[in-house]
Structure formats: C-alpha cells, structure tokens
Amino acid sequence: MSDKIIKKEELQDFLKALKKAHEVFVPAKEKDFYRFNPLTDENKGDLNFTNTRLSPKSLLFPQSERIFEYTLDEESSDAHIVKESSKDYPSTVIIGIRPCDAKAMRLVDVNFNNPEFKDPWWVKHLESMTFIGLGCNEPCSTCFCTSVGCGPFNEEGLDVLLFDLGENFLARALTPKGEELLKQGGVDKDANSGLKKKADELKIEAENKISSHVPTDKLKEKKVDDLFNAPFWDDIAFACINCGTCTFLCPTCWCFDVQDEITKKQGDRIRNWDSCMFPLFTLHASGHNPRPEKVQRVRQRFMHKLKYYVDKYNNGVACVGCGRCVKSCPVNIDIREVFSLMNDL
C-alpha cells in the first residue's frame, strides 16, 4: 500500500496517460444526472458528483448482453449449432467509482464467481477492470453504508482510493494492479505524512457525517418463516407499483433472464436484466405463477437482500447502502424502514 499525490490540475494528464493503454470510464453529467461514460476529447469527466443515477454494474453486467449465437441457415454446415459469441475484454479503468458501488461488485461476485458456479462473462469483465474509487467527503442523507459493512472511504473492491484533499488527490494504492496503474499514469510523488494524516482525518470526518443508520444485528437469528409471514408486508407493498426501478438502479441486484432473438436467419441468445418486481419473473410455462401478487414480489426483494442472502453466504446483507432505491422509488418505499421492521420484528 502506498500513498501518492495527484495535483488536481494534473488529473487530466493522468487520465490521458491511462487512456493510452486502457479504456477509461469517468462520471459525466448528461441530461440532469451522472453516468459513467468513456473518456474522450469532449468528455473529460466530472468528479464533482454525488453518485451516478444508474449503478456502474452495467459496465460489468450489461443490461443486454449477447452470450451465444447460431444460424438457422440450413445451407450452413453449423446450422443450429449454438456457439459462444466472441467478445473482447479490453483492459478498462473506472475512475471515480464510489466505495459502496465497489463493494457491491464484490457482493455480486459472490453470486457469479464461487466454487460451485462461474459466470464466464462476469468473471472476464471483472478481471479486465481496475477500479479507482473516489471517497465521499459529503455523504448524502440517504447513504447508510456504515450500517452495512461499508463506508464513505471503504477500500473493499478498489484498486486505488482517491481522497479529495482540496488542491490534491491523495491516491492510495490498495492492490498491485493499482500500484502498477499509478506508475503507468506517471503518478510517482509520495504523499508526505501531513497529507496522509489529513486523508485519515477526512475518512473519520466523513464517517461521522453519515446521518442515516439501519439495524442489522438480529436479521441472522430471525426465523425465515417468521419474517416471511410477518404482518407488515401488506403495508409496505401497498404503494408499490412494481416498476422495477429499485432493482434496475441497485448495484447488487443480479437477476437476469436469457432470451433468444432471431433476425432473419441469425439467432442471438441474449442475457437481459430481470427483476423480481415483475410478474413475468416467476411465471411458469404451465401458466402458474407462484408470486402472483405484488405483495409477494415486494417481500421477495427485501427477503432476498436482508434474509436469504444473509443466511446463505454469511456475509452480511445484500445491500451496500447506496440509497439509490430510496431516492428513486416513485412512491417512496424506503428500504431503511424495512431494515427496522425486519430486524426488530
């Protein structure tokens, strides 16, 4: 672990140097909100942001991704043979990812990359990425990362963590990949002990600024059945319009659907984001739907994040406290309240 200094006016040089060897994504404001866009001559990025509207998961787990293809052309010798789509996995650097989102990528990795199953596309995307995170000097009132094993300067999942110290960034390399990248970008000036101290203070200050807290301590010991049959689900679900916004924006939601799409004789097998909020998600071929009502779908979302995941992986909750669902749910269903209801049942 080493601490280097990047002067703010030299940030663009650093990014340019990285661009020579990697694809670089930076937060950029388009319309009224931020998203991760490729660094170009026009798009220099903007680190004065709170967070992106959509989480960066789409960079590793695109909303629609072709995974296999085939031809229906009977003349062709490989008619009907399903083949993996060839794909490039260029080395990619994500600049400015927030610590919650970086942790979320680790959390999704638990599902897509474990001794039992390896999702080859996820694994290759993740391996091709380097994450240069930006700590949060000013957490939002909807951020509750410190309650769920994360924090505004959490290091998990990051290769480099940037501390915004005003005139300079302190760049803390956390992995050999991160060290290498800083070297490549021409960042070699060591931070003096004064700046290191300032960075550590910034971290504590930011943690103390987190104003939103949720209880999680009793989730594990609760009985699944008790939570499943709890009296509060109807109330929580009443307002929900089952729109899926919460799941599409969430960095930890990983569910997908696989669909074949055929254009003339070319067949594509595409993996698409899906959502437990949609009735179609559980519709069986027989026509039976085990989750026919919205209350069951709402319960599933929260039970998955706050109970099933907790029990299955013994790794905390499947939520990093980014607050996206809290901010964007059109009817203000607030997961922080559900944390309390479930934990304190």
Next chain:
Amino acid sequence: MIEYGEKIREIAKKILEEKKVGLIIGFKKGTIPMMTEPVLIKDGQNLDQLYWDSFCNMNLANYLPKREEKIGIIAKGCDSRNIAVHIVENQIKREQLYIIGVPCKGMVDRRKINYFLADKEAREVTESDEDIIVKGEGFEHTLKKGDYLQDNCTKCMHRNPVIYDDIVGDLVEEREEPDPYDDVKDIEEMGSEEKWGFFSNLIKDCTRCYACRNACPLCYCPTCFVDESDPQWVGKSIDSTDTVTFHILRAYHCAGRCTDCGACQQACPMDINVRLLTRKLNKDALDLYNHEAGLSIEERPPLDTYKPDDYDEFIR
C-alpha cells in the same frame, strides 16, 4: 396546499366513523424531502398519517381497479378524471367511492428543484402558499412554486376535481391558457426525419423498467402486451426496435383516455418525458372528437365508441 391536510383528516375520520367507507386511500409524508407515499388507511388509528403538500404527485386512481370495498379516496383534478375514466371503463363503481376532492394549485417537480440545486442535496423542504423553501448544507433558497411546477401542471385546464363527494377547500380558478398544446405543435411541425431523431433521442436512455406504465392508472390490463410470453410480442432486450414498439403502443393504448396527470413522467428513473407521446394523442382526441378524458362518468372514450350514424362512411 399544506393546509388541506387537516381538512383531509377531518373528512376521512368522519366517513370512516359513519361507516360510509371501509378504507381511505391518500398520501403520507415521505421519508425524504419532496416525496410522499400513497397509503391505505383502514381504521381511525392511523388517520394522522394522512398528509398533503405540493409533492403528492402520484395518481391515486392507480390503486382502485379490482377493489371490492367502499373506498374514500383523495383526488386532485387529474386523479378525479382518472377515477371517472375507471368508472366508465368498469374498473370501479361510482357507489363504491367517496371522493375527497382537492382543488389543486399544481404539483411541484422535485426534479426541477434538484436540477436547480445542481447536485447539492436538499435536506429540508418546506412550503408556504406561494413558495418552496429548500435548505441544505450551507444554503437556503426560497423558490417560487410557480416556477417549479410539473410541466403537465403548467398546462392543466382542470385543476378542480370533476367529481367529488366532499371538497377540502374553495375551488381554484381554472387557468385560461391560450394554447395548452404549443409544445405538441412544435413537434408536429418537424419533418419526419427530424421527428424520428427527436423521439429516438427522447427514449434513448429507456431501461424498459416500465415505471411509466405502472404509474399510470390507465394501464390495468391483467397482462400487458410487453409481458405476453406465449407467444412473445415484444423482445426483452434493449434493442431500440422493441423500446420504440413499447413506447408507441403504450401511448396508443392511452389515446383518448389520458388526463395528462404526469405520473408517468414523474415515475421514470431516467427522466424521460413520455408525455410528449401521449399529449399528441390527447390533442388529436380534442381536435377530432372534441373529447377530453375523464370529464364525465357517462361518456365513453372516443376510440371505444361505435355510432351507427358515424359521419365516416368506412366505419358504418
């Protein structure tokens, strides 16, 4: 508008006590500034949750279809029109409802305020008759409500509820807008290439989450065409053909039924103004059939009406 809250609670208490209704559908205060949550109140205990301010922007008519109970429901002008549409379309019976009308002064658009704040966070938002007071870390702004209304509210011609059983305040003056459809006319004037470019750009960020559809009271089909799976009608990937298909079909299904309540636009997580599609159809319904949706509980929407003496020969 904040003062309506007390009157709403008073009426709700009365009709629950008199057993005129078994439940109330209204709004409760949100957990974050500029948000409210639709709420269902079953008994007197939770009555004090009922709340009103300039951010009660979802359309409560959305929560009515297929309910069997007797319901007290809070309704702004647009909600009341969507309730009327539901009644005409047999989604709910007039006798089941006790409509608590809210003369509406327009809903304030939290996105416009957030845009003004340019990524600074509003920590506390309060309102007076004319103003919205927004406080955050190191700033305080007093903004004129009129400058931050939802787009649809700036063009709304029916702010007073069209049907109601009780009303929470004096009726407001309806505006005399010279032309509520000037924005649609601008688009109508574009060439077809330009139009295609305009709409393609409008929906380019669409994630097909269908929040716009689900926020809309008109979309009550048991299975939406985009969810048909046997056979599948619309692809599930974000291929632009499928996204365009969804948007055009959704809009057409609302033709002659849409009240321009704005719930669809407000629900979209990607800030897409899908109303630009429905508004053209509203304008057509007005121009061609002299019809505005939900102004009466007798008149059926023009596109599901058949008249043997129709002036068009091809349909007779």
